[in-house]
Amino acid sequence: MKQSERIAGNVASYIDDRTGAAGWAKKNLTKVFPDHWSFMLGEIALYSFVILLLSGTFLTFWFDPSQQEVVYNGAYAPLSHVSMSASYASTLHISFDVRGGLLMRQIHHWAALIFMAAIVVHLLRVFFTGAFRKPREANWLIGIGLLTLGIVEGFLGYSLPDDLLSGTGIRIAEAIIQAIPVVGSYLSFFAFGGAFPGHVFIPRIYIVHVLLLPGIFLALITVHLMLVWYQKHTQYPGPGRKETNVVGYPLMPVYMAKAGGFFFIVFGVTAFLGAVASINPIWLYGPYTPGQISAGSQPDWYMGWLDGLVRMAPPLETHAFGHTISWNILIPGLIIPGILFTGMALYPFIESWISGDNREHHLLDRPRNVPNRTALGAMSLSFMIISLANGGNDIIATHFHLTINGIMWFTRFGLFIVPPIVFIITKRICLSLQRADREIVLHGRETGRLVMTPEGEFIEVHEELSAEKKWTLTQHEQRPALTATAVDSNGTSSRAGLKGKLRARMSAANAEQIPAPTSAELQELEGGHH
Amino acid sequence: MSNSISRFEDPGLPEHQHRKSDIDAIAANRAERQVAVLFLLSAIGTIGTIASYIFIDSKKFIYLPILGDTNAQQLALGTGLAASLFFIGIAAVHWAKTLMPDEEVIAERHEFRSSDEDRADFVTTVKERAGAAGLGRRSLIKRSMGIALGLIGLSPLVLLRDLGPLPKQQLFTTDWSAGVRLVTDPGDRPIKPSDLEVGAVAQVLPQLPAGTERTLENVGKDAVLLIRIRPEDFNLDAERLSWTHDGIIAFSKICSHMGCAVALYEQQTKHLLCPCHQSTFDVTRAAKVIFGPAARPLPQLALTLDADGYLVAKQGFTEPVGPSFWERNSA
Numbered sequence: 001m002k003q004s005e006r007i008a009g010n011v012a013s014y015i016d017d018r019t020g021a022a023g024w025a026k027k028n029l030t031k032v033f034p035d036h037w038s039f040m041l042g043e044i045a046l047y048s049f050v051i052l053l054l055s056g057t058f059l060t061f062w063f064d065p066s067q068q069e070v071v072y073n074g075a076y077a078p079l080s081h082v083s084m085s086a087s088y089a090s091t092l093h094i095s096f097d098v099r100g101g102l103l104m105r106q107i108h109h110w111a112a113l114i115f116m117a118a119i120v121v122h123l124l125r126v127f128f129t130g131a132f133r134k135p136r137e138a139n140w141l142i143g144i145g146l147l148t149l150g151i152v153e154g155f156l157g158y159s160l161p162d163d164l165l166s167g168t169g170i171r172i173a174e175a176i177i178q179a180i181p182v183v184g185s186y187l188s189f190f191a192f193g194g195a196f197p198g199h200v201f202i203p204r205i206y207i208v209h210v211l212l213l214p215g216i217f218l219a220l221i222t223v224h225l226m227l228v229w230y231q232k233h234t235q236y237p238g239p240g241r242k243e244t245n246v247v248g249y250p251l252m253p254v255y256m257a258k259a260g261g262f263f264f265i266v267f268g269v270t271a272f273l274g275a276v277a278s279i280n281p282i283w284l285y286g287p288y289t290p291g292q293i294s295a296g297s298q299p300d301w302y303m304g305w306l307d308g309l310v311r312m313a314p315p316l317e318t319h320a321f322g323h324t325i326s327w328n329i330l331i332p333g334l335i336i337p338g339i340l341f342t343g344m345a346l347y348p349f350i351e352s353w354i355s356g357d358n359r360e361h362h363l364l365d366r367p368r369n370v371p372n373r374t375a376l377g378a379m380s381l382s383f384m385i386i387s388l389a390n391g392g393n394d395i396i397a398t399h400f401h402l403t404i405n406g407i408m409w410f411t412r413f414g415l416f417i418v419p420p421i422v423f424i425i426t427k428r429i430c431l432s433l434q435r436a437d438r439e440i441v442l443h444g445r446e447t448g449r450l451v452m453t454p455e456g457e458f459i460e461v462h463e464e465l466s467a468e469k470k471w472t473l474t475q476h477e478q479r480p481a482l483t484a485t486a487v488d489s490n491g492t493s494s495r496a497g498l499k500g501k502l503r504a505r506m507s508a509a510n511a512e513q514i515p516a517p518t519s520a521e522l523q524e525l526e527g528g529h530h
Numbered sequence: 531m532s533n534s535i536s537r538f539e540d541p542g543l544p545e546h547q548h549r550k551s552d553i554d555a556i557a558a559n560r561a562e563r564q565v566a567v568l569f570l571l572s573a574i575g576t577i578g579t580i581a582s583y584i585f586i587d588s589k590k591f592i593y594l595p596i597l598g599d600t601n602a603q604q605l606a607l608g609t610g611l612a613a614s615l616f617f618i619g620i621a622a623v624h625w626a627k628t629l630m631p632d633e634e635v636i637a638e639r640h641e642f643r644s645s646d647e648d649r650a651d652f653v654t655t656v657k658e659r660a661g662a663a664g665l666g667r668r669s670l671i672k673r674s675m676g677i678a679l680g681l682i683g684l685s686p687l688v689l690l691r692d693l694g695p696l697p698k699q700q701l702f703t704t705d706w707s708a709g710v711r712l713v714t715d716p717g718d719r720p721i722k723p724s725d726l727e728v729g730a731v732a733q734v735l736p737q738l739p740a741g742t743e744r745t746l747e748n749v750g751k752d753a754v755l756l757i758r759i760r761p762e763d764f765n766l767d768a769e770r771l772s773w774t775h776d777g778i779i780a781f782s783k784i785c786s787h788m789g790c791a792v793a794l795y796e797q798q799t800k801h802l803l804c805p806c807h808q809s810t811f812d813v814t815r816a817a818k819v820i821f822g823p824a825a826r827p828l829p830q831l832a833l834t835l836d837a838d839g840y841l842v843a844k845q846g847f848t849e850p851v852g853p854s855f856w857e858r859n860s861a
Contacts, residue, residue: 032637075589099588102601103608135642168790172806175788175853178701185701185855190693195700195747196789232639240543246637247543254630261622268616275608276597290750291715291733291783293791295805310788310823311807317825317854324858328823329788362639394808404808405821441538467541474538520536 033255034235034248038129041122043259047266048115049221055108056210062098064090065160065206067199076283084162084287087202091161091282107274112154114270116302119147127377129364131234132348133357139227142220144345149213149220151302156209158280158300162202165280167288168297170201172310179329197290237363237475239468246362296394305384308391309336312412340380354506356482368437369476371430372510378426379419386414434514437473441465441517442525474516481511543634551628561628568621575613582606701855704736704751706831707846711737712756712780715749720840723776726758731795733783736843751851753783753791754831756841757813759800765814773832773844780831781817782851785809787824789853802828826854 016022033039066086072079074089075096094101123143126132132140155173159166174196178188193200232246241247249255273279285294299307309332316327351373352358367374389396390411397404444462452458465473482504551558586603594600644652665672711720712734726732734756738744761777773779781802785792790806795813801820802811809822817828829851832844849860 030635032635099583099603100607102604103611107608168806171789178853178855181856183856185697185857188855189695189697189700190690193694196750197746198694200694231642232637239541240636242540244639246639247634249632250635254626254632257622257626257630261619261626264615264619264622266619268612268614268619271608271615272612275605275612276600278597288746290746290789291735291753291791293793293805295794297790297805307807313823315809315819315823315825319860322859323856324854325856326825326854328825329853332823360641394805408808408822467539468544470538471540475540517538518536519538 028229029252030250031229032232032246032248032250034233034241034246036236038125039233040262041118041125043262044266045115045118045122046221046225047263048111048118048270049217050263051111051267051270052108052115053214055104055111056214058104059094059101059108060210062090062094062101063087063160063206065203067162067197067202079283079286082287085202087160087162088282088287091163095283103271103274105274106277106279107270109158109279110273110277111270112157113279113300113302114266116150116154116300119143119150120302123147124377124381127347128367128374129234129236130361130370130373131364133361134348134352135231135360136227136234137348139224139231140348141345142224142227144341146217146220146224148341149216153209153213153217154300155303156205156213160202160206160209161280161282162288163282164285164288164292164294165282165297167197167290168293169299169303171196171290172307176329176333179326179333181323181325181330197288232362234362234364237366238472241363243360243362296398298392298395301388304391305387306333306337306391308387308389308393308411309333311393312387312390312408312415314412344380354503354510355479356507357479363475366476368430368433369478369513370510371427371434371512374430375423375426379423382422383415383419386411386418431512431514434516438514438517441470441473442522474518476516478513478516479511481508543636546633549628549632552632558629561624565621565625565629568617568624572614572617572621575610575615575617577610579607579610579614582610697857701852701857702850704847704851705738705748706736706752706754706843708842708844709836710843711836712754712833712841712843713737715753720838721756722839723758723778723835723841726756726778728758728760728777729797730758731797732756734780750789751784754780755783755792755795755802756780757795757800759813763800763814766816770816770830773830775833775835775841778833778841779813780833781811781813781828782831782847783828784852785824786819786826786828786851787822787853792828 012022064086068086069083070086070089072082072084072089072092074080074093076092079092091105094105096102126140126143155169159170159173174188174192177191178184180187188196191201191204192198193204233248235241235246235248249258286292298304310329313328313332316331318325318327365373367377390408393404393407393411396402396407444464447461447463449461450458451461551561582603586606588601588603590602591599592602592605594605597605643649660666713720713736715733715735718735718737720737721732721734732755734754735744735749735752736754738748756778757780758778761774764771764774764777764779766774781792783791783793785804785806787804787807787809790804792802792804792809792811794803794805795801796803800813802813802817803809804811804822804824807823809824810820811817811824811828812820816830819825819827829847829849831847833841834844836842850858
């Protein structure tokens with residue numbers, strides 16, 4: 001036995017003597033993970049989180065979260081002798097006097113943008129492939145929680161430097177708090193320790209940003225990953241892939257090397273962005289004062305849709321009985337986001353209620369095979385994209401020589417008109433793709449080879465698909481719609497209630513499918529050919 | 531349906547195709563060398579990072595196409611760090627893809643549902659244990675426990691009360707009142723009408739009593755925009771016209787929508803635009819909202835001259851400035 005093996009053996013037995021972990025470890029080191037590029041999206045989010053913890057810790061060594069006024073006398077000459085808050089001054093110090101400080105700030109900010117982008121794209125992947133279905137509803141809810149907290153955490157993070165841009169963002173947040181009926185003014189005064197901007201808000205959000213929320217993140221991410229581990233990863237349909245198995249590579253060594261390597265790749269790319277791509281150059285904005293602002297004020301992208309909704313809101317306020325309700329703030333700032341996020345959270349439960357499907361699902365859907373869900377996702381996405389576009393309406397206007405007013409009116413109407421159109425088009429595309437699948441299974445792949453028959457007729461040779469391909473295109477289940485009476489399992493009344501009718505109608509819409517081809521159909525066709 | 535009977539059959543996992551490095555020792559050795567080179571590139575990156583920390587002047591800026599003026603040390607540190615990380619990742623992935631086994635493995639999955647027996651046992655156990663605690667029988671305990679647990683959440687709420695003072699009248703008041711001089715920001719100099727040309731715009735603040743330090747809280751509610759246009763361009767009622775002075779009109783600079791500084795003044799159209807949400811106000815019509823989400827005009831400050839000929843406020847604002855709030859009582 002080699003010496004290294006003996007040492008490894010000794011370490012293993014030391015640990016197992018005290019924990020009995022050998023059996024567990026043996027099983028889990030060979031745990032199988034399916035391989036697909038889209039499964040790396042969640043990984044990017046996870047790795048960005050680690051990068052955020054590392055780079056963020058570095059920044060805390062110099063950042064001073066205080067709104068005490070100081071006079072700047074650091075390396076950045078244009079702001080010499082200017083009065084500013086200690087948090088702005090220390091951010092300048094990190095950017096200009098700490099070696100590698102600007103790099104770490106930019107890595108931190110880029111990592112935050114990538115973190116949010118990865119979460120959103122991961123969520124879309126999970127949604128469109130139906131990975132949220134039983135038994136993974138809890139992980140879907142945790143994911144929505146992480147997305148929501150991520151938006152808040154990002155906002156608090158870029159608010160910390162107390163520059164003119166981020167201070168304006170805090171001002172807007174304060175206006176949203178103040179708009180809450182009955183208790184708004186009180187909440188605002190409690191949050192800000194008095195009138196805006198006060199001296200306590202940045203120290204307070206600092207501790208939330210570096211301790212409270214990261215702690216909650218860590219807990220939620222841990223549970224999220226433990227559930228993935230315990231429930232085993234979903235997999236795409238294909239030959240040999242069943243609801244009852246997992247096909248892929250073992251954790252050790254392949255998955256460890258790939259996933260571990262991918263962490264370094266994500267970190268490397270983020271570091272490169274931090275090195276060459278300037279982000280949030282706060283020294284150009286100047287320190288915050290409520291009396292000033294810069295043109296083109298923009299939040300980070302994951303807040304942009306919210307800002308876009310606020311921008312397009314109609315000027316509605318109710319003044320009655322000596323009180324004011326600002327619908328122009330409440331509707332876009334709280335009510336619509338509330339509806340969107342609640343709907344998103346409840347979606348797995350709504351879908352299973354409509355389908356009456358209460359079974360476990362481990363094989364993913366191809367989006368085309370679930371036209372209604374895919375169309376709903378595309379529709380929601382178009383809603384968000386229109387809102388986001390309006391969040392940058394001033395930038396779009398100056399870049400493309402359009403008027404802000406024109407863009408605003410376009411998005412005001414577009415928000416209601418475009419999503420239903422997107423729904424219809426997406427559904428039609430899905431059904432067309434199903435038709436194309438059916439066609440290619442029954443008639444084979446077009447080879448582009450033309451052959452002349454003895455009769456002088458030209459035909460194109462079609463090549464029959466491989467058994468693997470045929471299986472991949474036809475394996476999905478097509479459930480018939482529930483009928484209104486079948487829905488009402490109550491037994492006491494034969495008539496379906498309103499709820500039952502609604503469910504039956506939605507179930508029928510979900511069941512609209514192009515029938516998947518069967519081997520019998522193929523045989524029949526082939527019989528005809530010969 | 532016949533669908534279920536005559537489905538296509540799952541052909542099972544396709545046969546494993548060997549990679550070149552699996553069957554060809556030369557290819558495998560080449561892959562090993564490639565992985566080694568990638569790891570060494572990472573090491574070079576780290577050495578470069580350390581070298582640039584020591585040897586590059588931290589204040590030196592260099593000009594690069596596209597990037598513009600860039601701090602040389604930050605750039606070198608960043609690219610070195612990026613290379614050292616990136617190549618470790620690439621090396622590991624290349625290693626996994628060329629030399630580690632690439633045969634797919636099948637693991638069985640089991641339904642999570644426990645056996646009916648276990649489930650029934652579980653329910654019985656819970657019922658039995660709960661019964662042992664007397665939860666069902668002793669309603670006095672149940673109710674009093676409910677009261678105790680329900681109330682305990684109130685303490686932290688009470689303890690948070692000192693986060694801030696009550697709003698009282700603070701959202702209704704500003705530092706403007708009759709006779710308070712308008713002073714420039716920055717500079718704190720009083721202003722005469724002759725200081726403003728037609729078409730000019732200036733940010734002003736109220737002159738605070740001597741010895742009072744101006745805070746950001748003051749600026750956040752006191753900031754006022756002073757605009758001078760030709761008097762005949764005004765389209766105001768008699769009262770509002772009397773609040774102007776010789777074409778000079780003053781509005782709160784704090785947006786009536788969400789409190790941003792309404793800082794963009796377009797001289798030609800005499801419109802004020804808030805850069806945050808594009809609410810647009812017409813200066814000639816007492817800052818009436820002509821576009822965007824703001825629901826109210828910017829409050830107008832009444833102006834007059836004092837004995838020395840300086841601009842002063844005729845009175846304080848007649849309505850609260852800034853975004854709306856529940857207690858606000860005017861349209």
